[in-house]
Amino acid sequence: xxxxxxxxxxxxxxxxxxxxxxxxxxxxxxxxxxxxxxxxxxxxxxxxxxxxxxxxxxxxxxxxxxxxxxxxxxxxxxxxxxxxxxxxx
Numbered sequence: 001x002x003x004x005x006x007x008x009x010x011x012x013x014x015x016x017x018x019x020x021x022x023x024x025x026x027x028x029x030x031x032x033x034x035x036x037x038x039x040x041x042x043x044x045x046x047x048x049x050x051x052x053x054x055x056x057x058x059x060x061x062x063x064x065x066x067x068x069x070x071x072x073x074x075x076x077x078x079x080x081x082x083x084x085x086x087x088x089x
Contacts, residue, residue, distance in 0.1 A: 002026075005037065005059060005066040005074075017041045020051060020070055022059045035059075040073055051077035057086065 002025040009030065011017040018040040023033040037059070038051035056079040060066070066074060074080040 003034065003059065003062070003064040005056065005064050005070045007040065007067070007069060008033065010039075015043060017043070020056075020073060022055075022064055025065075038073075038077070049073050049076050051079055053077060053079040053082055057083045061086065 003022055004025045005020065005022055006029075007018040008021050008023075009016055009018055019036055020038040020040060021033040022035045022037060023031070027033070035055060037056050038049070040050075041048040051074065056074060056077075060074075060079075060083045071080065074083075
């Protein structure tokens with residue numbers, strides 16, 4: 001089973017918020033997921049990114065592949081740096 005870290009769209013029409021999830025790569029965008037890792041709100045004046053870094057690093061160490069957007073959000077939250085630091089050890 002290939003796991004991807006990706007976004008799921010939530011919220012009302014014209015007011016999107018997103019969850020950052022770990023999901024099987026074969027499941028649809030808003031379908032079944034394994035774990036919620038955080039959320040992202042792009043509509044606030046300062047975009048709000050909240051990520052459970054420990055869980056994200058755990059999934060990355062197990063081989064989960066982040067999408068481009070989630071990769072950028074993980075860099076903002078610091079989870080990507082934690083993953084690279086542990087990989088270098």
